[in-house]
Amino acid sequence: MIQVRELSKFYGKKAVVEKVNVNIHRGKITSFIGPNGAGKSTLLSMVSRLIDADTGEVLVDENHVHKMKSNEFSKRVSILKQSNFMNVRLTIRELVSFGRFPYSRGKLNSEDLRIVEQAMEYMGLMDMQHDYMDELSGGQRQRAFIAMVIAQDTDYILLDEPLNNLDMKHSVQIMKILRRLVDDLGKTVVIVLHDINFASVYSDRIVALKDGRVVKDGLTEEIINSDALKEIYDMDIPIKRMNNCNICVYFNS
Amino acid sequence: MKKRYLFIALLLLSFLSLFVGVSSIKPMDLLDFGSEETEIFLISRVPRLVAILLAGAGMSIAGLIMQQLSRNKFVSPTTAGTLDATRLGILVSMLLFTNASTIEKMVVAFAFALAGTLLFMQILDRIKFKDAIFIPLVGLMFGNILSSITTFFAYKSNVIQNMSAWLQGDFSMIMKGRYELLYISIPVLIITYLYANRFTVAGMGEDFSKNLGLAYKRIVNIGLILVALVTTTVILTVGMIPFLGLIIPNIVSIFHGDHLKKTLPHTALLGAIFLLVCDILGRILIYPYEISISLMVGVIGSGIFLYLLFRRKAYA
Numbered sequence: 429m430i431q432v433r434e435l436s437k438f439y440g441k442k443a444v445v446e447k448v449n450v451n452i453h454r455g456k457i458t459s460f461i462g463p464n465g466a467g468k469s470t471l472l473s474m475v476s477r478l479i480d481a482d483t484g485e486v487l488v489d490e491n492h493v494h495k496m497k498s499n500e501f502s503k504r505v506s507i508l509k510q511s512n513f514m515n516v517r518l519t520i521r522e523l524v525s526f527g528r529f530p531y532s533r534g535k536l537n538s539e540d541l542r543i544v545e546q547a548m549e550y551m552g553l554m555d556m557q558h559d560y561m562d563e564l565s566g567g568q569r570q571r572a573f574i575a576m577v578i579a580q581d582t583d584y585i586l587l588d589e590p591l592n593n594l595d596m597k598h599s600v601q602i603m604k605i606l607r608r609l610v611d612d613l614g615k616t617v618v619i620v621l622h623d624i625n626f627a628s629v630y631s632d633r634i635v636a637l638k639d640g641r642v643v644k645d646g647l648t649e650e651i652i653n654s655d656a657l658k659e660i661y662d663m664d665i666p667i668k669r670m671n672n673c674n675i676c677v678y679f680n681s
Numbered sequence: 682m683k684k685r686y687l688f689i690a691l692l693l694l695s696f697l698s699l700f701v702g703v704s705s706i707k708p709m710d711l712l713d714f715g716s717e718e719t720e721i722f723l724i725s726r727v728p729r730l731v732a733i734l735l736a737g738a739g740m741s742i743a744g745l746i747m748q749q750l751s752r753n754k755f756v757s758p759t760t761a762g763t764l765d766a767t768r769l770g771i772l773v774s775m776l777l778f779t780n781a782s783t784i785e786k787m788v789v790a791f792a793f794a795l796a797g798t799l800l801f802m803q804i805l806d807r808i809k810f811k812d813a814i815f816i817p818l819v820g821l822m823f824g825n826i827l828s829s830i831t832t833f834f835a836y837k838s839n840v841i842q843n844m845s846a847w848l849q850g851d852f853s854m855i856m857k858g859r860y861e862l863l864y865i866s867i868p869v870l871i872i873t874y875l876y877a878n879r880f881t882v883a884g885m886g887e888d889f890s891k892n893l894g895l896a897y898k899r900i901v902n903i904g905l906i907l908v909a910l911v912t913t914t915v916i917l918t919v920g921m922i923p924f925l926g927l928i929i930p931n932i933v934s935i936f937h938g939d940h941l942k943k944t945l946p947h948t949a950l951l952g953a954i955f956l957l958v959c960d961i962l963g964r965i966l967i968y969p970y971e972i973s974i975s976l977m978v979g980v981i982g983s984g985i986f987l988y989l990l991f992r993r994k995a996y997a
Contacts, residue, residue: 480886499894518938518940526881529894
């Protein structure tokens with residue numbers, strides 16, 4: 429379990445994240461939702477140590493994250509940020525191999541190679557493993573990054589808006605993969621999402637943020653209802669039940 | 682671009698380089714140890730060849746590291762102000778210690794090269810608009826500012842003539858006893874190879890590096906120290922060689938990608954070959970006179986640089 433205690437981050441005087449308390453449960457998909465500027469990405473970055481919190485603490489399986497060695501930390505928690513920077517020419521295989529960096533520092537042994545192969549197999553990338561990342565489509569690239577995280581073999585996988593710039597087909601594909609990571613491999617996934625319906629259909633728990641504070645935190649069914657959504661988004665959003673999923677019809681509300 | 686072919690090309694060109702020059706030396710002459718030919722060979726030709734190989738490989742590697750760490754294909758010692766900062770450092774060392782020894786010059790110039798490059802990286806951090814072409818432009822402007830400061834103080838203290846020696850790269854002055862500083866390139870190459878994986882990871886950005894548990898800032902600093910070391914030694918012994926650190930890593934990257942462990946040997950070899958070709962051409966085009974290496978590299982290099990720019994557009 430990841431425990432976030434009284435976590436705050438200020439930019440100047442303005443609090444971007446303010447006294448946030450959240451528990452992230454093992455073996456679940458937890459979605460962070462909320463309007464723009466709610467502090468979702470900042471919160472995720474603090475949990476993953478990419479940026480330092482001003483106050484409060486984060487515990488991963490009872491360990492204070494700042495007392496963990498960075499190498500140890502990177503074997504437990506991985507983070508994928510939006511990957512629009514890809515101007516480095518690496519092949520998929522090379523990128524996925526770097527997932528083993530915390531273990532091998534770049535010198536892959538046979539065990540590492542096996543895990544890398546497995547990760548690429550799992551993501552259906554074997555056929556294009558020698559293709560360069562900068563020549564791939566957005567969906568393929570995102571899959572390659574997720575393969576790298578699988579090779580990194582952390583219990584916790586944090587993703588910051590992984591569906592950005594992906595079309596419907598690839599978005600669904602990525603979400604299904606994340607679901608499988610949790611159901612088949614027992615990973616814990618935390619994901620920042622913009623599309624409320626992806627959160628509703630695929631996540632076990634939802635944490636809703638607004639103005640740097642947690643406004644809702646609970647099981648998906650508890651959050652996806654018109655009253656709660658009104659509080660989060662200031663919109664009247666009807667919920668329709670379709671194919672056993674709760675769909676928020678916000679397009680004309 | 683197989684490593685084997687590059688290596689063979691390098692050997693052939695090296696051989697050619699040893700026997701091109703004003704005084705004709707034939708391989709057979711070397712059998713006579715006492716002869717004048719053998720002496721010229723050992724005092725001038727061999728040091729020249731070694732200097733070219735070390736400078737070519739060193740500058741290419743410096744460019745490779747800078748491109749990787751700044752995540753921009755158009756950043757190199759030429760386009761990030763490193764060369765200009767080094768020259769400013771040489772000037773300062775000449776003004777401070779009137780008869781500066783090579784080591785004193787080296788230390789001061791190194792400090793300036795490092796500070797200049799660090800400053801450029803700081804500027805890079807602050808720039809929100811990270812366009813691939815915009816960043817080297819900023820670097821060139823930054824370099825020109827440093828350069829005009831150098832010119833101003835050099836003019837004030839009457840060392841303009843002296844400074845221009847470091848503006849033009851030139852191998853014709855290389856002789857035994859005047860190039861040995863360049864051997865620093867060898868340990869730099871070895872360290873770069875040992876750190877190749879870390880530099881590659883750092884090249885994917887700070888967040889990416891932290892995710893994999895890499896001490897990002899430390900790796901960047903090590904990289905910049907290596908760059909400053911190579912640049913300083915090359916400028917102090919040969920002079921400025923523009924474009925080399927820019928084009929060689931780019932050409933290798935097109936064929937072999939950006940995984941340093943893979944591209945490092947190619948980059949070093951190709952850098953040495955390119956500089957050797959430029960030097961041989963410079964020596965035979967207006968024989969018995971010589972075209973300076975910075976002019977040769979500048980002309981050929983800027984042509985290739987333009988080609989890379991247009992090619993990149995076709996990709997994007």
